[in-house]
Amino acid sequence: MTYSTADIDALLPLPPATFHILVALAKEDRHGYAVILDVEQRTGGELRLSAGTLYRSIQRMLEQGLIRETRDRPAPELDDERRRYYRITPFGTAVAGAEARRMSELVRMARAQGLVLSKA
Amino acid sequence: MRFYSALLHLYPASFRGEYGGEMRAIFGARLRETPGALARLGLWIQTIADVAINAAAAHWDILRQDLRYTARTLARSPGFALTAILVTALGIGANTAAFSVADFVLLRALPYAEAERLVKLWQARDGNRRATNQVSPLVYREWKTSSRSFEAMGASYSNAVNLVGQGDPQRLESSVVTHDLLPILGVQPVLGRLFTAAEEAEGAAGPVVLSYGVWQTQFGGDPSIVGRQIVLDGNPRIVIGVMPREFRFPNREVALWRLMGATEQSDDDVTNTYWEVIARLRPGVTREQATAEMDLISRRLQERYDEQEDIGVFVNRLQDELSTQSRLLLLALCGAAACVLLIACANLANLLLARALARRKEILVRTALGAGRERLVRQSMTESLVLAALGGALGVAVAYVALPLLTTLVPTTLPISGSPSIDPRVLAFAALLTAVTGIAFGVLPAWRSAGQLDLTGLGHGTRAGGGRRERARSALVIAEVMASVVLLISAGLLMRALLRLQSVDHGFKAESVLTLRTALTTPRYDTVAHRAVFYRDVLGGVRTIPGVSSAAYITSLPIAARGGIWPVIPEGQSLTRAQAQTASSRFVTPDYFTSMGIPFRRGRDVSDTDETNQPWVAVVSESFAKHYWPGEDAIGKRFRFPDSLRTVVGVVGDVRMRGPEQASEPQVYLAYKQVLDGQSTFYSPKDLVIRSTVPATTVVPAVRRIVQRVDPQQPVSSIRTMPAIVAEVTAARSVQVRVLLAFAAIAFLLAAIGIHGLLSFTVSSRQHEIGIRMALGAQRGEIVRLIMRQGIVLAAAGVVPGIAIAYAAGRGMQSLLAGVQPADPVTFAAAGVLCLAMTLLGSLLPTLRAARVDPATAFRAEA
Numbered sequence: 001m002t003y004s005t006a007d008i009d010a011l012l013p014l015p016p017a018t019f020h021i022l023v024a025l026a027k028e029d030r031h032g033y034a035v036i037l038d039v040e041q042r043t044g045g046e047l048r049l050s051a052g053t054l055y056r057s058i059q060r061m062l063e064q065g066l067i068r069e070t071r072d073r074p075a076p077e078l079d080d081e082r083r084r085y086y087r088i089t090p091f092g093t094a095v096a097g098a099e100a101r102r103m104s105e106l107v108r109m110a111r112a113q114g115l116v117l118s119k120a
Numbered sequence: 121m122r123f124y125s126a127l128l129h130l131y132p133a134s135f136r137g138e139y140g141g142e143m144r145a146i147f148g149a150r151l152r153e154t155p156g157a158l159a160r161l162g163l164w165i166q167t168i169a170d171v172a173i174n175a176a177a178a179h180w181d182i183l184r185q186d187l188r189y190t191a192r193t194l195a196r197s198p199g200f201a202l203t204a205i206l207v208t209a210l211g212i213g214a215n216t217a218a219f220s221v222a223d224f225v226l227l228r229a230l231p232y233a234e235a236e237r238l239v240k241l242w243q244a245r246d247g248n249r250r251a252t253n254q255v256s257p258l259v260y261r262e263w264k265t266s267s268r269s270f271e272a273m274g275a276s277y278s279n280a281v282n283l284v285g286q287g288d289p290q291r292l293e294s295s296v297v298t299h300d301l302l303p304i305l306g307v308q309p310v311l312g313r314l315f316t317a318a319e320e321a322e323g324a325a326g327p328v329v330l331s332y333g334v335w336q337t338q339f340g341g342d343p344s345i346v347g348r349q350i351v352l353d354g355n356p357r358i359v360i361g362v363m364p365r366e367f368r369f370p371n372r373e374v375a376l377w378r379l380m381g382a383t384e385q386s387d388d389d390v391t392n393t394y395w396e397v398i399a400r401l402r403p404g405v406t407r408e409q410a411t412a413e414m415d416l417i418s419r420r421l422q423e424r425y426d427e428q429e430d431i432g433v434f435v436n437r438l439q440d441e442l443s444t445q446s447r448l449l450l451l452a453l454c455g456a457a458a459c460v461l462l463i464a465c466a467n468l469a470n471l472l473l474a475r476a477l478a479r480r481k482e483i484l485v486r487t488a489l490g491a492g493r494e495r496l497v498r499q500s501m502t503e504s505l506v507l508a509a510l511g512g513a514l515g516v517a518v519a520y521v522a523l524p525l526l527t528t529l530v531p532t533t534l535p536i537s538g539s540p541s542i543d544p545r546v547l548a549f550a551a552l553l554t555a556v557t558g559i560a561f562g563v564l565p566a567w568r569s570a571g572q573l574d575l576t577g578l579g580h581g582t583r584a585g586g587g588r589r590e591r592a593r594s595a596l597v598i599a600e601v602m603a604s605v606v607l608l609i610s611a612g613l614l615m616r617a618l619l620r621l622q623s624v625d626h627g628f629k630a631e632s633v634l635t636l637r638t639a640l641t642t643p644r645y646d647t648v649a650h651r652a653v654f655y656r657d658v659l660g661g662v663r664t665i666p667g668v669s670s671a672a673y674i675t676s677l678p679i680a681a682r683g684g685i686w687p688v689i690p691e692g693q694s695l696t697r698a699q700a701q702t703a704s705s706r707f708v709t710p711d712y713f714t715s716m717g718i719p720f721r722r723g724r725d726v727s728d729t730d731e732t733n734q735p736w737v738a739v740v741s742e743s744f745a746k747h748y749w750p751g752e753d754a755i756g757k758r759f760r761f762p763d764s765l766r767t768v769v770g771v772v773g774d775v776r777m778r779g780p781e782q783a784s785e786p787q788v789y790l791a792y793k794q795v796l797d798g799q800s801t802f803y804s805p806k807d808l809v810i811r812s813t814v815p816a817t818t819v820v821p822a823v824r825r826i827v828q829r830v831d832p833q834q835p836v837s838s839i840r841t842m843p844a845i846v847a848e849v850t851a852a853r854s855v856q857v858r859v860l861l862a863f864a865a866i867a868f869l870l871a872a873i874g875i876h877g878l879l880s881f882t883v884s885s886r887q888h889e890i891g892i893r894m895a896l897g898a899q900r901g902e903i904v905r906l907i908m909r910q911g912i913v914l915a916a917a918g919v920v921p922g923i924a925i926a927y928a929a930g931r932g933m934q935s936l937l938a939g940v941q942p943a944d945p946v947t948f949a950a951a952g953v954l955c956l957a958m959t960l961l962g963s964l965l966p967t968l969r970a971a972r973v974d975p976a977t978a979f980r981a982e983a
Contacts, residue, residue: 033146051146052174055139084142
């Protein structure tokens with residue numbers, strides 16, 4: 001699949017749920033519930049995606065080509081037949097990266113203005 | 121868990137199908153992780169909120185997608201989109217306009233408090249509503265004191281008055297009421313108060329309540345009007361109150377209300393029927409119960425006054441006080457509008473079906489890419505609803521423009537304003553109609569387009585699977601033809617009735633006649649001598665206006681006024697007044713017959729020398745002379761009318777006093793001077809009839825100057841031409857007929873388009889077959905016959921039931937047909953010819969195309 005910078009920019013800024021799902025899928029394919037658990041863990045329990053939010057995001061991300069469903073299954077003993085696994089696409093990786101850059105750019109600008117950033 | 125599965129049904133089916141299993145699994149896991157009842161309750165609350173929000177969002181996602189898709193497809197075929205929107209707009213516009221009038225006149229509660237408890241009481245022959253009469257004061261008093269069904273009862277009669285002292289003298293309609301009448305209606309004045317029983321008892325010097333309209337126009341909305349003195353008919357009156365802007369009673373013409381005097385109330389003449397009686401039913405009492413009680417009371421009265429025939433009673437809901445004719449006119453209009461919408465829906469369903477077929481490949485591709493049946497139906501419905509919504513919006517605009525044309529259909533006899541408006545209620549109706557329309561024309565194509573999934577293969581030609589679909593499309597076209605036949609015939613019948621009424625000879629020559637009113641008031645014009653001076657001076661002046669050939673005064677104009685019906689007792693016969701037959705009586709000045717163009721048959725006109733000391737004379741109409749003295753010369757014969765003996769000196773042609781639709785009593789014209797002072801002043805000539813060769817605009821100012829010179833306090837009112845008075849009788853009809861004809865034309869066109877569309881489709885889908893037939897040696901003539909036959913079968917299948925329904929509709933509105941038969945051969949023949957034309961028109965292009973099919977091309981296209 002080919003894509004341009006314009007395709008990426010059109011999707012920014014990403015909704016937080018979308019960004020978190022991309023991050024959760026960055027290293028490995030996961031099924032929906034695993035994504036929820038991963039996000040919850042990584043944010044220290046602050047963001048707990050609901051099933052509705054998750055699958056609505058997944059539906060849109062599939063349409064946007066950020067992720068795809070994968071037929072590759074993990075080791076059979078870990079697999080649950082009912083579950084669908086999702087994998088980040090190269091486009092999804094690029095978009096997630098662009099979003100991360102966008103946010104760190106914001107952070108840089110804020111810091112340059114002397115806004116306090118470290119946690120108290 | 122079962123509850124969670126049920127909750128998931130809030131999501132769109134496609135979403136649920138895709139992710140429902142996963143979501144149930146996640147919810148199950150969450151539930152297992154959550155111990156304790158309280159925590160589980162929290163989880164449930166969270167979950168329900170989550171489902172509600174995300175399900176709505178998921179629906180919205182799909183809707184947005186479908187709307188985008190619809191916008192794209194419609195933009196790709198702007199011709200189709202425009203046709204569909206215009207057709208819908210016509211259908212919805214027609215219905216919205218018809219509904220707003222019908223709702224305004226037929227459905228909406230009258231603008232009074234608890235209007236459903238208000239009834240009107242009529243004197244009637246054995247409760248027969250076709251033979252109702254107004255009520256005499258004596259009967260009213262009996263009813264009021266004996267009945268228990270009513271909370272209150274009041275009476276009124278209408279009487280015009282001259283208002284002097286506010287700029288030009290004005291003629292105003294007024295209603296004379298008993299003190300308890302206005303409170304029955306439950307409307308409070310915006311200023312001041314209503315009449316009291318005490319005022320009525322002491323016969324106080326004329327308190328007056330003004331309508332909002334006259335308060336604004338005549339008194340500039342003066343906030344200190346209450347307590348002010350005004351002059352009505354030369355008598356001082358005190359304004360005690362002003363009614364609200366929307367208040368009208370008993371009709372929209374009335375400008376002020378006066379209190380009934382003691383003499384009128386104590387009238388003992390049982391034949392003097394001129395009151396309108398309104399009553400409010402006690403809570404819980406039905407109209408039927410009230411009728412039963414009133415029947416008993418009137419039976420007692422009947423025994424006491426046995427010579428009076430119509431002392432029975434008819435209790436009618438005030439809401440139902442609407443002539444059958446007005447009601448039928450409106451119902452016919454609504455029926456016709458519904459027909460147009462039905463045809464529009466059938467047409468659009470057909471267009472969409474045809475298009476769904478053209479898009480079969482696209483839909484199959486989408487299905488192959490994973491679009492579910494539910495998504496396709498939903499997509500298709502979104503499209504038709506969008507089309508309907510656009511059409512509906514335009515339709516409301518159509519209705520808004522069309523509405524003023526329909527105001528003639530609002531009867532003036534109702535206590536409502538003359539012009540309905542597009543209000544939220546009407547808009548809600550239009551919105552509902554739009555939704556129903558969208559679903560009606562969208563559901564069949566949507567269902568079909570989903571059904572196509574069962575058909576196989578992208579490679580097949582368009583011939584595949586045609587049969588079933590074609591039957592559905594044929595049925596739609598047949599329905600269109602049927603509805604348009606019904607409309608054509610109904611409109612045709614009503615048009616024939618209108619033409620018949622308009623061609624009726626009224627007995628006078630209305631052209632070039634201008635009329636206006638100078639109503640002389642008592643006590644100033646109490647004596648014959650005073651009035652004679654006024655007539656002499658005004659007529660003398662008017663006759664000198666250039667272009668005026670003759671002018672005269674009469675009590676009241678034919679058609680415009682129908683009262684003044686007196687019993688006739690020929691000399692030598694002894695009849696009671698109740699037994700006698702009646703004639704219409706009018707006092708006239710000389711030259712009335714010349715001015716009105718009524719032909720003289722025998723004898724002479726009344727003259728200025730026919731005074732009280734001379735033999736009392738009468739000019740009678742031909743039917744009068746024939747009825748009383750058949751085969752004899754009526755001149756010189758005498759009759760009692762109503763109390764004085766009159767000698768016939770002249771015979772003139774008959775006039776249709778009651779307009780073209782009703783039979784008229786014979787007419788008697790009396791000399792204006794032959795009446796005793798103080799008697800029958802109500803019948804004093806007040807309508808001026810002028811025959812002139814110059815336009816009214818130049819005559820009227822001259823007449824005004826003359827009247828002003830003769831009597832500066834005398835108002836001039838009701839300036840109208842005689843042709844306008846004649847036209848007014850059929851005005852509501854002619855508007856209705858015009859609207860129906862427009863509807864019929866639309867229906868006709870749509871049905872022709874429907875036939876055209878279906879045949880075109882047949883020709884393209886049977887191209888292969890036609891090609892084979894031609895290759896096998898079929899002549900072009902045979903192919904033409906093949907296609908034409910289908911067109912004619914379609915038309916015939918619609919025309920036959922259409923004719924039956926039209927006949928039934930015609931019988932339903934027979935009272936509107938003015939004697940034209942519901943099976944009028946001319947109308948049916950004309951409709952038949954038009955339907956044939958419609959079929960030929962619709963079949964023309966497809967047939968030509970079929971005849972031009974080239975076998976070689978047909979095979980190639982199919983390969």
